Amino acid sequence: MSSDQPTPRRSVWRALLRFRARRVDLLVAALLAVLGFALAVQVRSTQDEGLLASARQEDLVQILDELDNRSDRLREEVASLTRTQEELSSGSGDATTALREARRRTQLLGVVAGTLPASGPGIVVTLRDPEGGLSASLLLDAMMELRNAGAEAMQVEGSTPSGTRAVRVVASTSFVDTEEGVQVDGQELRAPFRFVVIGDASTLAGALAIPGGVQDTVEQALGTVEVNRSGNVRVTALHLPEQPRYARPD
């Protein structure tokens, strides 16, 4: 290659020489470097940014509508619970009934608020990603899907340097992307992630398998989703309720 074909080599050398000699060539190279840079950055940012950042206005409006509907429903629930509470505290019923009702309610609310462990039928979802492509928004999606499918109690587990940790999923649970993995309520977790969910197993499993849903997204990121249905799963991680800073019960 080198001895019998000297011409291409020499022309490359000549091109190099000419490149040194002319400033406009440098400009062309700089422009192309900028183009390559912008191209890579744009492609990256399109891939990286979660659904919300790249979603179009119409989609955002729809998402907002769904959230509004959800908060409306929750507000109605709050109203009905408040009514019950007023009925109880108005003192028409006798004390033991009120006490029993209060205990029952505390337990129910403890499960919802994550202050009590719970067990029941449900599923265990394992999300694995050898490529490290599982993001906070994906976990958030999974949590939303499971909630919408009627999950009654949920904890998310992940590995940490000091073994597996579980975090109870409550209303205020947050998911934040970090360098290493995902921070769930301040607890740094890494894949594989496990959702332990109590609820109707077939509905929950179905919610993850809808086209374009969690399972599809994870598999696009070259990860795997494993769903195990079980007659009895235990959600044991607890959430420590914080004293609200501003809200006071009326």
Add this chain to the structure above:
Amino acid sequence: MIPALALVLGVVLGLVLNPTVPTGLQPYLPIAVVAALDALFGAVRAQLDGIFDDRVFVVSFVSNVLVAALVVFLGDQLGVGGQLSTGVVVVLGIRIFTNAAAIRRHVFHA
């Protein structure tokens, strides 16, 4: 050769540094990239036609990017940013296709 290396270097830099696109630039960057790609394809075609002039390339590259960004900016101000972006992308896309076809004829003689 050198420009191709520069392009690759830019891509690698972009992938390694992975900077965040400033919010103000977000609508314009994709359009600017497409406009620059159009200039690039035009340059390759001109090179194959033997009429490549680097000054023309530099000027067309920069003006392409600026005009495309300006059109989208104007569109945003007029409230038709989305539609104008689509328009710009369609026009540039057609030009890229035309140039690609010319390049193909040169390379494959078909």
